[in-house]
Structures are given as structure tokens and as C-alpha cells.
Amino acid sequence: RNWETIKEFEEIKFEYWEGIGKITINRPRYRNAFTPDTTREMCEAMVICRENPDISVVVFTGEGDKAFCSGGDQNVKSTAGYIGKDGVPRLNVLDLQKLIRSIPKPVIAMVNGYAIGGGHVLHVVCDLSIASENAIFGQTGPKVGSFDAGFGSSYLARVVGQKKAREIWFLCEQYSAQEALEMGLVNKVVPFEELENETVRWAQRMMMHSPLALRMIKAGLNAELDGQAGIQELAGNATMLYYMTEEAQEGKKAFLEKRKPDFSKYPKMP
Numbered sequence: 333r334n335w336e337t338i339k340e341f342e343e344i345k346f347e348y349w350e351g352i353g354k355i356t357i358n359r360p361r362y363r364n365a366f367t368p369d370t371t372r373e374m375c376e377a378m379v380i381c382r383e384n385p386d387i388s389v390v391v392f393t394g395e396g397d398k399a400f401c402s403g404g405d406q407n408v409k410s411t412a413g414y415i416g417k418d419g420v421p422r423l424n425v426l427d428l429q430k431l432i433r434s435i436p437k438p439v440i441a442m443v444n445g446y447a448i449g450g451g452h453v454l455h456v457v458c459d460l461s462i463a464s465e466n467a468i469f470g471q472t473g474p475k476v477g478s479f480d481a482g483f484g485s486s487y488l489a490r491v492v493g494q495k496k497a498r499e500i501w502f503l504c505e506q507y508s509a510q511e512a513l514e515m516g517l518v519n520k521v522v523p524f525e526e527l528e529n530e531t532v533r534w535a536q537r538m539m540m541h542s543p544l545a546l547r548m549i550k551a552g553l554n555a556e557l558d559g560q561a562g563i564q565e566l567a568g569n570a571t572m573l574y575y576m577t578e579e580a581q582e583g584k585k586a587f588l589e590k591r592k593p594d595f596s597k598y599p600k601m602p
């Protein structure tokens with residue numbers, strides 16, 4: 333596959349091929365741990381994925397065959413967050429989680445190795461997870477002085493159930509790809525050499541389907557869990573669809589033409 337670079341970054345690779353935007357954490361020396369600069373770059377790439385109509389599906393992965401992502405880089409962790417080049421402590425991976433959840437396109441985690449700590453949460457918040465057989469999953473927070481009581485807890489529990497989520501967080505054990513599959517934490521496990529092929533197949537399958545339908549389903553699946561913010565997304569999509577009707581156009585036209593709107597001819601569906 334001839335992936336072409338969309339934009340050059342320092343800590344990630346951001347590439348494109350046939351409708352797919354691929355974001356790769358490129359810090360294999362540190363098992364693809366993220367700094368605030370890594371997550372800032374990932375957020376920037378996500379915004380580009382959202383805006384670019386040629387991108388239909390987003391794939392997240394890590395460089396190499398050892399790690400998807402090992403969470404926050406412990407070397408730059410300070411007393412108030414993770415410190416980037418600007419010297420400011422941040423937890424901006426939370427912004428990235430929100431972008432993954434709200435982008436109106438499917439996001440696939442292509443889990444090529446360790447998905448640990450904040451790196452595990454990243455795959456959890458993706459819409460789909462496809463793992464290679466060598467992938468290993470787990471949270472470490474309570475062991476290393478951290479926790480993610482947001483999506484990393486409540487959404488994890490929605491995915492694997494409350495008992496399992498508590499086990500994962502309280503015991504900080506590591507789980508094999510097969511175990512992850514059995515608990516519904518990933519969608520599919522394949523040999524490492526097949527990981528990208530399989531992920532691309534899933535992306536291509538979705539790209540055959542109606543993008544608007546996928547968008548509405550993603551918003552619908554998020555809506556209840558994300559409270560008012562989730563309803564806002566779903567409602568925004570409803571408004572977008574409404575604007576596409578003549579009925580909505582009539583309201584705007586009448587205003588601009590300084591006349592009374594005539595909505596009488598539009599159907600009132602039972």
C-alpha cells in the first residue's frame with residue numbers, strides 16, 4: 333500500500349490511502365508513550381480528518397511491532413500533568429478522546445502490541461478495535477499513580493461490564509489478545525502480518541455503506557452514554573438533515589424575502 337504523507341509531524345505519522353487517514357504514534361523507543369506534544373499533534377490530525385471529505389475512515393496505530401501505545405510518557409509527568417515543549421503541564425489526551433468520540437466517521441484502533449494505561453483507553457474509545465495476536469491489554473493507573481475515571485472507566489465498563497472493568501482497574505493485570513476478544517474488548521484478532529490488511533478490509537467494507545447512516549449510528553450509539561454532549565451531537569446531525577429539506581429552506585427564504593413563510597405544502601408524516 334502506498335501511504336502518502338498528509339502532513340509532517342514530529343511525534344506521529346499522518347498518512348492517507350484510498351479514503352483512509354492513518355495516524356501512527358511514532359515513538360517506538362518509548363513503546364509509543366505519548367507526551368502532550370504527541371497528543372496535540374494527534375488532535376491536529378483528527379481535525380484534518382474531520383474536515384477532509386476524502387477521508388472516510390480513521391485508523392489509529394503505533395509504530396513497530398511492540399506497542400500500540402503505552403500511555404503517558406512517565407519521563408515528562410509532573411505534579412499537574414504531562415509537560416510538553418511549552419513547559420505547561422497538560423492532560424490533553426482527554427481532548428483527543430473527545431475528538432475520537434465526536435468525529436462523524438468511524439475510527440478503528442489497529443492494536444499492534446501493548447495497549448497499556450492511557451494507551452489502552454485510546455483503543456477503548458475508538459469505535460472498533462482490531463488486534464494482532466501479540467497485542468497485550470491493560471490499565472496500570474493504580475500501580476503507577478494515576479487513574480482515568482472518565483471514558484477510561486465508564487465507557488470501559490459499558491464495553492466489558494462492571495465486574496470486568498473493576499478487575500482490569502483494581503488488579504492492573506495484562507490480558508492477551510485472545511482474552512480481550514473473549515471479553516468483547518476487541519472486535520477481531522489476526523496474525524501480526526495480517527493486521528493492516530484486515531483493518532483496511534474493515535475500513536473498505538464500511539466505505540461501501542452510506543456515510544450519513546454511519547454518522548447517525550455513531551451519534552446514536554454515543555448519545556445516551558455521553559449525556560447532553562451526546563444529545564447535542566445527535567441533535568446537530570438532525571439539524572443538518574433538516575436543513576437539507578425544502579421545508580427548512582422555505583423558512584430561510586421567507587425571512588430573506590421579507591415575506592411570511594408558507595409551510596402548508598410540506599408533509600406531516602404520521
Ligand code: 1HA
Pocket residue numbers: 361362363365398399402403404405406407423425426446448449450451472473476478479480481
Ligand atoms: O492514566 C493516565 C491518564 C489519566 C487521566 C488523564 C490523562 C491520563 C494520561 C495518561 C495516563 C497514563 O497513561 S498512566 C499509565 C502510564 N503508562 C504505564 O504505566 C505503562 C508503562 N510501561 C510499561 O508498563 C511497559 O513498558 C510495557 C508493558 C508497555 C512494555 O514492557 P516491555 O516490553 O518490557 O518494555 P520496557 O523495557 O518496559 O520499555 C521499553 C522502554 O520504553 C523503556 O525504556 P528504557 O529502559 O529502554 O530506557 C521504558 O522505560 C520505556 N517506556 C515504556 N513505557 C513508557 C516508557 N517510557 C515512558 N513512559 C512510558 N509510559
